Amino acid sequence: MGSLTDTVKTLLIANIIFFVGTLSLGDYAFTLFALWFPENPNFGVWQIITHMFMHGNEAHIFFNMFALFIFGSVLERSIGQSKFIFIYISSGLGAAGLQILFSYLGYWENYDALIESGLSSNQISEMISSAIETGRFPNYINSSNIGAANSLISNFSVPMVGASGAIFGVLAAFALMYPNMPLYFIFVPIPIKAKYLIGGYFLIDLYSAITDSSILGPSNVAHWAHIGGAVVGFFIMWYWKKNSFNQNRWN
Known part of the structure; x- marks a missing residue:
């Protein structure tokens, strides 16, 4: 894949520094730097x-940085530093935007369900405060509304972390630039074209997001963030290729 490009090297170092700092600061780092629900x-x-x-743990940062290491430098050498930075940051923002959107949809869907179960707005506010401060629900949360209560609290209080959205944008752009490049899936010694491997991973994430189930990875993966990043990265690269931008304009 060749040597690391400057931007990819800088991103790797920055992510590692943040991760080491997180180990030192603990929950305070997540309180300050993770992306929380806007109403939180x-x-x-x-x-x-x-x-x-x-990043949440060693495995989380390892797989994200591994993907950046494998695909990032190849893409940056192809499109230039400025374009690469633009697509990386834009994909990360797209990931955050879509994840927040679906967090809002989930929050208000469950909020309405709790209202329909007979709770008042004040009771829901009290429930949120109690769950966050004590880890327990008030006694008016029972078997009939516990599901909606848990889902609402999840949307409200679980922050989003990770470079995955930006990385998925890089992967989508890579697949568009090099659709027929043979890639090897871990533990499967058979070459698979980039468009099939990366496209297949995207479809798995889309299925997981729609069904709220996880096929690959832990259950707390922000699948909509992956999808948001991939869609933004794909369409930016598609637009550039379609309009044949002069690369010198971005360098």
Whole structure:
């Protein structure tokens, strides 16, 4: 794949520094830099950027940085540094936007379900405060509304972290630039064209997002963020290729 390009090297270093800092600061780092639901008091506008450098554990950062290492430099050498930075950041923002959108949809869907179950707005606010502060629900949360309560709290209080959205944008752009490049899936010694391997992974993520089930990876994966990043990366690269931008304009 060749040597690392400057931007990819900088991104790798930045993500590692953030991760080491997270190990030192613990929950405070996630409170400050993870992307929280906008209605959550922990939310800050800067988190739209900083969440891209936060990771939950060693496996999370390893697989994201491995994908960036494998595909990033090839793409950057092909389209130039400025274009690569633009597609990386734009994909990360697209990922955040779509994830927030579906978090809002889930929040209000469950909020309405709790209202229909007989709770008042004040009771729901009290429930949220109680769940966050004590980890317990008030006694008016019972078997008939516990599902909606759990889902609402999940949308409200689970932050988004990781470079996955930006990475998926890079992968989508790579597949569009090199659709027939043979790639090898881990543990499967058979070459698969980039458009099939990356496209297949996208379809698995789409299925997981729609069904709220996880086929690959842990159950807390932000699938809509992956999809948002991939869609943004794909359409940016498609637009550039379609209009044959002069690369010098971006370097």
